[in-house]
Amino acid sequence: MVTYIEAASAPYKNTGVIRLYTPEDFAAIKRACQVTARCLDELANRVKPGVTTDEIDRFVFEFGMDNNALPATLNYRGYTKSSCTSINHVVCHGIPNEKPLREGDVVNIDVTYIVDGWHGDSSRMYPVGEIKRAAERLLEVTYECLMRGIAAVKPGARTGAIGEAIQTFAEAERCSVVRDFCGHGVGRLFHDAPNILHYGRANEGPELREGMIFTIEPMINLGRPHVKVLADGWTAVTRDRSLSAQYEHTVGVTADGCEIFTLSPAGLDRPGLPT
Numbered sequence: 001m002v003t004y005i006e007a008a009s010a011p012y013k014n015t016g017v018i019r020l021y022t023p024e025d026f027a028a029i030k031r032a033c034q035v036t037a038r039c040l041d042e043l044a045n046r047v048k049p050g051v052t053t054d055e056i057d058r059f060v061f062e063f064g065m066d067n068n069a070l071p072a073t074l075n076y077r078g079y080t081k082s083s084c085t086s087i088n089h090v091v092c093h094g095i096p097n098e099k100p101l102r103e104g105d106v107v108n109i110d111v112t113y114i115v116d117g118w119h120g121d122s123s124r125m126y127p128v129g130e131i132k133r134a135a136e137r138l139l140e141v142t143y144e145c146l147m148r149g150i151a152a153v154k155p156g157a158r159t160g161a162i163g164e165a166i167q168t169f170a171e172a173e174r175c176s177v178v179r180d181f182c183g184h185g186v187g188r189l190f191h192d193a194p195n196i197l198h199y200g201r202a203n204e205g206p207e208l209r210e211g212m213i214f215t216i217e218p219m220i221n222l223g224r225p226h227v228k229v230l231a232d233g234w235t236a237v238t239r240d241r242s243l244s245a246q247y248e249h250t251v252g253v254t255a256d257g258c259e260i261f262t263l264s265p266a267g268l269d270r271p272g273l274p275t
Contacts (some may be wrong), residue, residue: 083111106128
């Protein structure tokens with residue numbers, strides 16, 4: 001049974017209940033989300049061959065400090081970086097390091113900032129120099145999956161409608177949807193109920209209600225959907241080493257649809273790709 005509760009009345013931990021936020025809450029989380037979006041905008045000109053993901057991560061930390069925003073991943077469950085940087089066949093949770101990016105790579109940069117206690121969570125794909133058409137197509141398909149998932153959000157629909165929209169399109173494009181990771185409720189907690197699956201059927205899952213806030217963040221592979229987590233306990237990769245891509249927005253359910261809180265102020269939601 002799904003339980004919904006006004007966010008202000010809910011305990012400060014993930015108990016499985018779904019929080020319903022006020023318009024004032026929407027405005028507060030949007031401020032955090034816009035710091036994240038502006039950081040991702042700034043990275044568009046910084047991702048290039050020869051740059052290390054550690055350099056990118058340091059920029060994310062410094063940008064946060066300059067904007068009174070704390071990187072949520074820093075020291076989260078033992079994670080020591082301010083962002084996740086997932087390259088090529090890395091599906092998610094790639095750890096920044098001193099290895100330079102190479103021409104033709106694609107990298108997902110996932111940033112979450114905490115501003116006044118609210119979490120703004122978003123990620124984008126960045127091409128490193130010139131990339132192959134297969135990689136460019138994967139980025140295009142994945143972004144379209146995200147936007148189709150968002151288009152399914154409205155009061156009265158179920159979370160499964162998001163997953164069905166994503167899965168239907170991805171598989172029609174001969175790509176696969178990762179099952180091992182999902183979107184999630186977000187607000188004053190980094191990860192909260194409900195889980196947002198990126199596959200499924202429209203009549204499955206909790207009902208969407210006005211005031212819900214969550215992320216949609218499909219991970220789409222050129223090959224098979226299966227993943228494995230490396231010995232570091234974080235880095236998830238495709239088992240068949242096929243390319244993987246991900247885009248992520250934080251959204252809030254409104255009276256007649258949804259609002260995307262993490263839209264790029266500069267129109268760079270798809271950096272490096274034709275708009």
